[in-house]
Amino acid sequence: xxxxxxxxxxxxxxxxxxxxxxxxxxxxxxxxxxxxxxxxxxxxxxxxxxxxxxxxxxxxxxxxxxxxxxxxxxxxxxxxxxxxxxxxxxxxxxxxxxxxxxxxxxxxxxxxxxxxxxxxxxxxxxxxxxxxxxxxxx
Numbered sequence: 001x002x003x004x005x006x007x008x009x010x011x012x013x014x015x016x017x018x019x020x021x022x023x024x025x026x027x028x029x030x031x032x033x034x035x036x037x038x039x040x041x042x043x044x045x046x047x048x049x050x051x052x053x054x055x056x057x058x059x060x061x062x063x064x065x066x067x068x069x070x071x072x073x074x075x076x077x078x079x080x081x082x083x084x085x086x087x088x089x090x091x092x093x094x095x096x097x098x099x100x101x102x103x104x105x106x107x108x109x110x111x112x113x114x115x116x117x118x119x120x121x122x123x124x125x126x127x128x129x130x131x132x133x134x135x136x137x138x
Contacts, residue, residue, distance in 0.1 A: 004125035031095035
């Protein structure tokens with residue numbers, strides 16, 4: 001899933017770690033706590049990461065910038081909707097529908113956006129020059 005851009009790849013690894021933490025919290029503390037923990041600060045951090053990603057795309061002349069920006073806006077919109085719904089839902093409520101919506105968002109985010117769209121950046125991102133291999137002394 002590497003994009004070839006260290007900051008973007010780091011942000012993706014952090015997001016996947018956050019998803020794994022969400023799953024562990026869901027098992028141990030329940031839906032309300034897991035959803036609340038997962039959503040806390042996620043919109044803000046994602047906005048920063050997406051802005052950084054779009055800047056990198058502009059810098060390397062990524063030809064799919066407009067479509068990618070629309071994907072970012074759609075993901076942020078879905079995330080904002082879930083945050084608003086969570087804040088309006090009583091903590092003792094059944095969170096089944098919200099969990100399904102959140103699972104669908106995560107699936108789309110990872111399987112479509114990260115794996116299919118973000119990976120395309122690899123072809124356009126500048127690749128660091130590798131030093132020549134060391135040669136054994138004769």
